[in-house]
Amino acid sequence: MIENDGNIRDTIVAIATPPGVGAIGIVRASGPDSWRILEDCVRKSIGIERKVRYGNFYDTEGNVIDEVLFVGFKAPRSYTAEDMVEVYCHGGVLVTQKILEEFVKRGARLAKNGEFTRRAFLNGKIDLIKAEAILQIIEAKSEESLKLAIDNLKGKLSGEVSAIRKMLIDVLSKIEVTIDYGDDIEIPREEIAHDVENAIQFLSEKLAHADKGIHITTGVTLAIVGKPNVGKSTLLNRLLVEDRAIVTDIPGTTRDVIKGEIKIRGIHFVISDTAGIRETEDVVEKIGIERAIREASQADVVLFVLDATTGFTKEDEYILNIIRDSNFIAVWNKTDIGDKVSKLSDNGSDVYISASTGEGLRTLEDKIIERVRPLIEDGQLSHVTTRRQLEHLRIVYQHLKKALEALSGGYPVDIVSIDIRNALSELDKLLGTNFTDDLLDNIFANFCVGK
Ligand SMILES: Nc1nc2c(ncn2[C@@H]2O[C@H](COP(=O)(O)OP(=O)(O)O)[C@@H](O)[C@H]2O)c(=O)[nH]1
Ligand SMILES: [Mg+2]
Incomplete structure (x- = not known):
């Protein structure tokens, strides 16, 4: 799988601290040349891995750029599971930039967004759910979302997914035994069906509470239309x-x-x-209106704003027809100057x-x-935190339902095994054992450079 990513053998470098001035700036590099490059820059040995050293950081002409602390990590005991180094310099914009440039001059390449974490994934250090959890830790805006993210980084959801995976592999091996040695050993269909039912049961509990985890992590969406x-x-x-x-x-x-x-009541x-939203010939406005309609259709709650100075109009009716099925609140505005309000x-x-x-x-x-409470306060918590995770789990669920139907419908067990295999391959996509570059680009594009 690693070949998929092409340049995994090169050394990448990035400023890991946010742009701007701070007490400390961190530059980090990962890849086979990282130790050599840093030792060249500080003109001394990194020494023992994971032990911080102090020294001068030199440019190629021998000028001191800064006094720094630095540390080296040896593969696989690093964030990326590759050889890595970190330099802690004074947190100026220019000094961190110059240190970055010295790494590039000596053969490192600038890292893309999330490339360190992508390497950790490609090197088998973390699965995709954990990669998503890292991003969620960085982006967490509430105590609850941070807690979910940490749990998942520690392997909570990955563990549950692996448990389902194991159940299905057991089912598959029972089916294989029946196919290969059917004359001598036959595992009763009821037993196989029972196992599939167990897996479905386990999965449906995760799915039932998935929305809550997603809402906590990504926020509840509110669209204002009118x-x-x-x-x-x-x-x-x-x-x-x-x-x-x-x-x-x-x-x-x-x-x-x-x-x-924003936060409303936490x-x-x-x-x-x-x-x-109105009927228009203006091309730009038209695109904006299409976006407005899409936004409304995806939002958890829609605020449908109406004008209290005019009351309900034909234009409002047009919009009401579009959002009729949404979870909307009719918001009569401008009550300070109007009283033609009505009731929807x-x-x-x-x-x-x-x-x-x-x-x-x-x-x-x-x-x-009042409207969002049911979305986030259903008692139980699921560690499904992204739409991507939810979609994969839903597909797994569908495959298993099909398997169960095939079993009760008296179909040959090899048909059932196809459904189980499809479910397994979907779980692999969820964990990232089975991935495409597009998928990775999608996930890691949201990371910052240096992570
Ligand atoms: N009197 C009054 N005027 C308002 C109120 N809300 C908005 N307006 C005015 O209505 C006009 C349109 O407001 P805007 O927010 O741009 O409307 P939008 O097109 O729906 O986004 C502006 O002149 C606002 O100052 C309100 O509650 N009371
Ligand atoms: Mg506006």
């Missing part, structure tokens, strides 16, 4: 307590989706403000606010929380 000029952008800014979106009285001001993140939300439903899903003055905002927040 016709132009009803105050969607004003509402976004009000909720974010900052001026994120441009507000004007010109309809069609917001062209693209604008996102922001829950992490990703809110998107969208282009006002009798189940209390209408809220009356003024985005300008902030009136009614608390009631709106309460309503939002």
Whole structure:
């Protein structure tokens, strides 16, 4: 599998600390030349692995760039499972940049986003679920999401997936025995069916609570939609307590989706403000509107903003038809200057606010929380934390259901074994034993350089 990634034998380098000034800057390198390059730069031996040393860091002309601490790791006992080094210098923009350049001058190549973690994966140090967990630790915005991520880095979900994998391999070997030695040894179909049922049971528990793990990790999504000029952008800014979106009285001001993140009563939300939905000939606006509709269809909760100065209009009806099946709250805005409000439903899903003055905002927040509570407070917690994980597990579940149907339908066991094999191969995709470069690009593109 390692060949797949091409340049795994070269040495990569990156600044691992965030851009800007800080007390300490860290430059790290991984690959076969990392020790040689660093020893050349500090003009002394790294010595014992994992032991920090002090020295001058020189450029190729012999000028001292900085006084540094440095450490070396020997494969496979490093983050990437390759030979690695780290240099701790003073945290200036120029000094870290110069140290990086000295590594490049001596043969290292600049690392791409997430390439260190990608190597850890390609070298078999971590599976894909753990790689995702590392990203989640970096991006965690709540105690709960951090906890889930750490659990998964420690192998929680990977362990559960391996347990299902083992169950299926056992089933498969029972089927093989029946196929190969059917005349002498026949494992009863009921026994095989029972094993498959167990695996399905185990899996459905994971799936039943998966949404909660995903919501905790990625945030609950909230889309603000409505016709132009009803105050969607004003509402976004009000909720974010900052001026994120441009507000004007010109309809069609917001062209693209604008996102922001907030916490409401401790829950992490990703809110998107969208282009006002209306019929238009403007090409750019049209694209914005398509995006708005997509955003609404994917959101956990939709805030459907209406104008309290005009009441319910034909344009609103057009939008209502689009979002009818979404989990939406009707938000009547501009109550400070209008009273033509009506009611979209009798189940209390209408809220009356003024985005300008902030009136009614608390009631709106309460309503939002009421809607998302079922998504995140169902008691049990699953360690499924990404849509990717969920999708693979769903497919595994479908294959197993098919296997069970084939068993009870009296089909030959070799047909059943095809379903089990398909389920196993899906689990391999989930763990990353079976992967494509595109998939890896997708996952690791979200990492920062140096991770
Ligand atoms: N009086 C009043 N004006 C508002 C309110 N919310 C927004 N507006 C005004 O309505 C116009 C359109 O607002 P904007 O947020 O850009 O609407 P959008 O097109 O839906 O994003 C601007 O002039 C806002 O100042 C409100 O609650 N009360
Ligand atoms: Mg707007």
